[in-house]
Amino acid sequence: xxxxxxxxxxxxxGTKPSAKRDINAFTGLAHVAxxxxxLVTAGPLIWVVLASxxxxxxxxxxxxxxxxASFSLSTYFDAWNEAHIGRYxxxxxxxVLVSTAGTMLFGSMAAYVLAxxxxxxxxxxxxxxxxxxxxxxxMALAPLFYILKNMGLLGSYTxxxxxxxxxSLPFTVFFLxxxxxxxxxxxxxxxxxxxxxxxxxxFQIMMPMARSGLVSITxxxxxGQWNQYLLPVVVMxxxxxxxxxxxxxxxxxxxxxxxxxxxWSTLFAxxxxxxxxxxxxxxxxxxxxxxxxxxxxxx
Amino acid sequence: xxxxxxxxxxGFLVVPVALYVTFVVAAYLQTxxxxxxxxxxxxxxxxxxxxNFVKLWHDDTFWKSIKHNLFLLxxxxxxxxxxxxxxxxxxxVGGGHKGGQSRGVWGSKVYRIIxxxxxxxxxxxxxxxxxxxxxxxxxGMLNGLFPQSWSPWLFLxxxxxxxxxxxxxxxxxxxxxxxxxxxxxxxxxxxDIYEAAALDGATRFTLFFRITIPLLWSTIQVAWVYxxxxxxxxxxxxxxxxxxxxxxxxxxxxxxxxxxxxxxDFSQAGYACALGVVLxxLTLTFAxxxxxxxxxxxxxx
Numbered sequence: 001x002x003x004x005x006x007x008x009x010x011x012x013x014g015t016k017p018s019a020k021r022d023i024n025a026f027t028g029l030a031h032v033a034x035x036x037x038x039l040v041t042a043g044p045l046i047w048v049v050l051a052s053x054x055x056x057x058x059x060x061x062x063x064x065x066x067x068x069a070s071f072s073l074s075t076y077f078d079a080w081n082e083a084h085i086g087r088y089x090x091x092x093x094x095x096v097l098v099s100t101a102g103t104m105l106f107g108s109m110a111a112y113v114l115a116x117x118x119x120x121x122x123x124x125x126x127x128x129x130x131x132x133x134x135x136x137x138x139m140a141l142a143p144l145f146y147i148l149k150n151m152g153l154l155g156s157y158t159x160x161x162x163x164x165x166x167x168s169l170p171f172t173v174f175f176l177x178x179x180x181x182x183x184x185x186x187x188x189x190x191x192x193x194x195x196x197x198x199x200x201x202x203f204q205i206m207m208p209m210a211r212s213g214l215v216s217i218t219x220x221x222x223x224g225q226w227n228q229y230l231l232p233v234v235v236m237x238x239x240x241x242x243x244x245x246x247x248x249x250x251x252x253x254x255x256x257x258x259x260x261x262x263x264w265s266t267l268f269a270x271x272x273x274x275x276x277x278x279x280x281x282x283x284x285x286x287x288x289x290x291x292x293x294x295x296x297x298x299x
Numbered sequence: 300x301x302x303x304x305x306x307x308x309x310g311f312l313v314v315p316v317a318l319y320v321t322f323v324v325a326a327y328l329q330t331x332x333x334x335x336x337x338x339x340x341x342x343x344x345x346x347x348x349x350x351n352f353v354k355l356w357h358d359d360t361f362w363k364s365i366k367h368n369l370f371l372l373x374x375x376x377x378x379x380x381x382x383x384x385x386x387x388x389x390x391x392v393g394g395g396h397k398g399g400q401s402r403g404v405w406g407s408k409v410y411r412i413i414x415x416x417x418x419x420x421x422x423x424x425x426x427x428x429x430x431x432x433x434x435x436x437x438x439g440m441l442n443g444l445f446p447q448s449w450s451p452w453l454f455l456x457x458x459x460x461x462x463x464x465x466x467x468x469x470x471x472x473x474x475x476x477x478x479x480x481x482x483x484x485x486x487x488x489x490x491d492i493y494e495a496a497a498l499d500g501a502t503r504f505t506l507f508f509r510i511t512i513p514l515l516w517s518t519i520q521v522a523w524v525y526x527x528x529x530x531x532x533x534x535x536x537x538x539x540x541x542x543x544x545x546x547x548x549x550x551x552x553x554x555x556x557x558x559x560x561x562x563x564d565f566s567q568a569g570y571a572c573a574l575g576v577v578l579x580x581l582t583l584t585f586a587x588x589x590x591x592x593x594x595x596x597x598x599x600x
Binding site: 061136138140162173227228230249 | 303304305307308310311312314315316318319321322323324325326327329330333340382385386389390405406410411412413414415416417418419420421422423424426427428429430431432436437438440442443444447471474475476479480483503528531532534535538539555558559561562563568571575576578579582583586
């Protein structure tokens with residue numbers, strides 16, 4: 001707070017003597033508000049971690065932020081083995097890896113062609129993709145379900161990955177098309193003169209040049225697809241689907257059954273296990289993630 | 300771009316367009332088509348004209364859901380944007396000026412990192428967490444924090460407060476994202492403007508209302524549209540967190556949940572599609588209205 005004293009206004013003549021105290025009070029209040037919100041944000045998460053070590057008696061004691069009597073990892077083993085958090089987690093990782101890779105490949109291919117080649121139908125296809133941004137996903141739930149059913153893709157990762165890609169395309173194409181348009185044409189022309197094919201130009205010249213845009217939108221898609229709940233719930237149904245559940249579905253499922261079996265600590269351990277990796281990833285890529293997620297809105 | 304242009308274009312477009320048309324365009328078009336049928340999801344498809352929409356008109360749950368969506372649609376953007384703007388301002392400009400640079404309060408980076416984190420959590424996981432935070436007995440975080448002598452609040456199990464709980468959770472998750480978004484916008488406002496105003500003796504309140512908000516208007520507009528779209532969704536929260544999925548007694552039913560339940564629990568695919576069509580027009584109206592109403596006041600930064 002000392003830096004407040006250096007404010008130009010406080011130095012300038014004609015400032016009221018009380019100004020400095022006002023500013024200190026203001027900064028103090030600002031910190032109170034900010035700390036309060038930080039506690040509100042982190043509180044529930046800390047509480048989840050603490051509760052994961054508590055037995056039911058401790059949980060029902062009514063002291064949510066008291067330290068647990070002992071730190072045993074047994075609830076975590078339960079969550080991993082019996083509640084299958086490990087499997088759900090692994091399923092999610094696989095699906096998101098494949099579908100994000102697919103989204104980026106097909107999205108950037110479409111965006112590139114639409115942004116930099118003139119041909120009949122270009123605008124039509126572009127607007128077809130972009131209009132998808134205006135439609136809420138769950139509006140078409142029932143038809144989507146029957147389309148997948150008719151193709152025999154219900155309850156399969158293939159189906160889920162294809163659906164993820166399809167529903168991620170509008171934003172990916174919209175964002176990357178704008179990005180590809182903004183890239184300079186000179187290098188590409190030079191490559192054409194040198195005899196590079198269209199495909200080669202795309203992979204070896206345009207993709208590297210578009211790296212920053214690709215990184216942002218990749219992060220955007222990873223986070224978006226990792227957090228999907230609606231699509232897996234619709235697609236991952238049918239016999240034997242439970243072992244293929246994704247993390248979001250799995251957790252939701254455990255939360256219902258935890259109530260019946262009164263195994264609250266297992267639920268909290270499962271929650272902790274699903275939050276922890278996000279914290280680690282966030283700690284490492286914090287800057288890129290913030291940039292990637294807000295990139296879409298700033299455009 | 301001479302020879303081989305068309306094979307290349309087609310080669311690059313065929314997969315994405317095929318995927319998109321199969322799973323997105325076809326599904327949306329069928330929604331409109333099926334909304335005119337009494338299809339259950341199995342068997343023959345029978346056209347019944349606008350009967351589904353007539354049925355909607357007389358469906359109490361539908362009107363309740365609309366009411367709840369409107370509740371979120373109005374309050375979620377207003378509250379989230381207000382909180383986020385204040386915090387973003389404190390973090391970026393609140394610390395006053397030094398060497399001609401406006402600065403945030405001390406520790407603003409740490410705050411920003413903490414605030415943003417909930418955005419990374421799946422709404423489904425947030426729903427499970429807050430289902431327990433709002434637990435109706437001493438095992439719930441909030442009831443646990445209340446004095447022992449209080450009788451537990453029911454939160455989600457109380458028809459009067461259940462919707463407010465949903466709103467609180469949505470705000471909890473969204474604020475950090477918009478703090479970061481507005482911070483980015485504020486970063487692009489020239490320091491000269493703040494400095495000039497500060498030299499003229501402008502208080503921080505004046506800075507906030509006279510400079511920050513007008514210059515940030517286009518970002519606020521975008522935020523409004525995003526939050527509005529989130530208000531039309533809320534499916535994961537309502538499906539996972541609430542009592543009886545949309546209860547108690549329909550007190551938290553929203554359109555997205557109605558669509559899901561009609562399509563998959565009640566075998567009323569046609570009716571679900573009619574709801575989808577209504578939702579489509581509501582979203583469109585909302586987006587058009589927002590852009591219309593807020594356009595005038597925007598100032599170029």
